[in-house]
Every structure is written in structure tokens, then in C-alpha cells.
Amino acid sequence: MNTHTKYEKLFEKALNNEMNDSELQIFNNHLTSCAACSEEFKELKNTLAVFRSVKKSEPDTEFMNNFWEILEPKLSVKPESRKAGLFSNALVHFSEWLQNLKYLFQYKLTWKYQFAGAAVLLFTGIIIGRYFLSGTEVPVRHTAAENNVVREAAYPLTETAEYLERSKVLLISMMHFDPSEDDAEIINLPQQQKISKELLVKSAALKDQLKDEQMKNLISDIELILLQISNLELKNGLSAIELIQDGVNSRGIILKINIGEMKKLSEENFETRNTTNTGTKI
């Protein structure tokens, strides 16, 4: 036996005594003719009565009588001194902000936002893990034979480092060029194109030697930009440089280079530790 949705909506009003006379009459008439609604309404009313009938717990009299005496010593920081202290004020603001943030998460955000937040955190964790932590294994003492394996697996570190550094310098100079204000001569395009072509040659060689897929992808991204720079013709207008700048921005290439360099550095440290441990130069 099902209750009637139309009248269910009136249950809450009826339970909270918020009905006007005409609503009450309609509702009561329905209850007399509908057993399901009548039964449910009776049970809801009864549940409220049971809940409210339970004797409320009284506070400890001694605690309540001495409430202020217990509290007063805890109020050690006075409002005047807080006003004087910038740091304390900032702390209060921060704690309030945290409180609001927490409140926001508890009441305002639906599960969709919470899920999105969790996904962002997870993604950030993966990025940090892959780019920053992947080369920080605990140093292990290798034998000379094992060192050969390590050496084979490692990047051609010096070449990669040089390649990344030169690419970064080149790209930064391109990024700093403002077509709306700077003169085209400032950028010295022929020189940049010469460097780009040199780097393109190195790109191909490095990609053949590297085993790390992330580093290979980064070099492919850089390669694409280098190719654009090599083929850049200023007669097409300075907006061509803007296209390159957009490409660098959209791929986050400079950021990736920085991360790549950090990764390379951590691997260099790893190799140095191995060398120290085994006394053998890798």
C-alpha cells in the first residue's frame, strides 16, 4: 500500500503545525479515506514523540556553575594584544579561513565537487610522484657488473643536460620577445634559427639513445617548437612568433624542461652515490 505523493508533501507541514485551516481540513479528509497515508503519518508523528520523550541529559551542575572560572584562565590572549600583533592577526584570519573552508566542504559542496577535488589531488600526486620522486630510490651498493647495467639504463646525462639548457635559453628568449613593442632585430632570428637547427639534430640523436618515455616525449615537444622556429619567416609577420609562443605556453614546455632538469639532476645524484658506494666511476 503506497502513500500519495501529493499528500506526503503535506506531512511535514502537518508535523510542524504549519498548515492553515483549509489545508488542515483537506489533509484530515484524506487521512480518513487513505489508510496508507494515515498509517505513515501516525508513525512519523509517533517517531517524533518517541525522540522528544527521551529525557534530555542535564549538564554537570558543578561544571556549569564553575563554567566561567574554568574558562577565564584559558583566555590568555587579550583582544588588545591581538590588535598589536600582525602575525597573531594573520593567524586568526588563517584559522577562520580554514574553518570556513572546512564548513564549505561539509555543507556547500556536493559529492561531485568533492570527487573533482579528490581527482585533482590524485593527479597532482601522480605528477609529483612521476617527475620528482621516480629517481630517488634508496642507494644500493652495486657490483661492477651491475654498474654496467645501470650505466646502460641511464640517460646520456651530459648531452641531455646540455640539450635541455640550450633549448630553455632559446625558448625563453623567444617568449620574452614582445611583437607589439620589440623590434624584430632584437630577437636576432637567423641566430635563433641556427641554434634551433643544431638542437634539432641533437633531438633526433637523443631520442634514439633515451629509454625514458617521458624524456622522449618532452624532446618531441621541444622538437616541434624548434622546427617551427627553424622555418619561421618574418615576412609572414611577427604574429608567427606569437604562434610559437602560444605553442610553448600551451604545452607548458619550459615547465617540463625545468622538471626534466630536476629529474636529471636527481639521477646524477643517484649515480654519484653509486660511484661513492662502489668506488667505481659509472
Add this chain to the structure above:
Amino acid sequence: MDNDIELVEDARKGDMAAFKKLVLKHKNNVYALAHNLTRCREDAEDVSQEVFIKVYRSLDRFKGESRFSTWLYRITLNTCLSLRSTKSYSAERTNANMDEIAENNPDLLSTAQSDPEEKITSVFIQAHIEQALQKLSQQERIVFTMRNSNDMSFNEIVEILQLQPGTVRSLHFRALRKLRKSLSFYKNKS
């Protein structure tokens, strides 16, 4: 002179007597809300003290845009929720048995109820209610408790929780329906 806003103004200027008046005026309500949300006397005592310390330290932050009591209850609620998150409260309370209920609410077995059978029944119902409340979502539990244990109006709850009125009413009704299933055993006894 006992107007909350004036007392807050005076307390901000360092008038401890004014702050004391605020504390004494609101301590019972803060304790009651804390007790109904934590369901534990000891926690309610800690929370109610902590709330007034927070209030004292944040007096400058009270802009008077809402009533002082609303702001106070909001802080109480947040403090209870913080406590909850630090004490794995849910699991603790889900396993609440009659002994724990009696221990946390000694007055249930006080002389106020002279009939021993009535005392036992009271503790039993209380334990059953505790378990039933744990089946509600956090929001449902908070709204239902504020409404039926603290006798707050829906408007007050809306202001404290900063939710839409329809949401609060819907949470309350949903909670009531869930409790109805859990407490149906008592339907012919009250």
C-alpha cells in the same frame, strides 16, 4: 545593556565583564547543542569551553551581519565536527551500548525517574535512538538534532548551516522517515 551586540562591542574593547555576561548568557545553549551533536557529556564540556575561547579570540571577526547566537552556534557546530574528525567519533558511537549511554548520561538513571523499569526503558530507548541516529547522514543528523533536541526553528537552522530552507526541511523529513523505520518498535508505547 545585555544586548549581545553591545556586549560584543564592549568585550572587543577589552571589557572582560561584558564577555563574562555573554558567556553566562549563552553557555547553557552552547553546551546543549554540543551535547546533542557529540552525544557525550565529556566532549560537550570540552567543546563548550573551546567554543568560548574561539569566540574570545575572534571577536574582531564578528561583523554583526547575523545574530551573535547564530555565529556562536556555527562555531559550536564546527568545533563538534572537528572533534568528530579527530576522534573517529562515528565508529565509537555506532558501537555505543547501554552501559556507555548510561555512563555518558548519568542523569538518565538519576532519581528523577523513580520507577526502576522506567529508568531501564529510558536508557534502552536512548541506546536505540543513538543507533538509529548513526544510520542518518551527517547533515540529516545535524538538522534533526538541532530541530528536535535543541528546539531550534527551521529559520535558525537555515542561518546556522547556511543552506536553503527547502534543503533543511528536506533533510529533516528524510531523517524522520529513516528514524521511523528504526524506531517503529516503539510505535505503540508512547
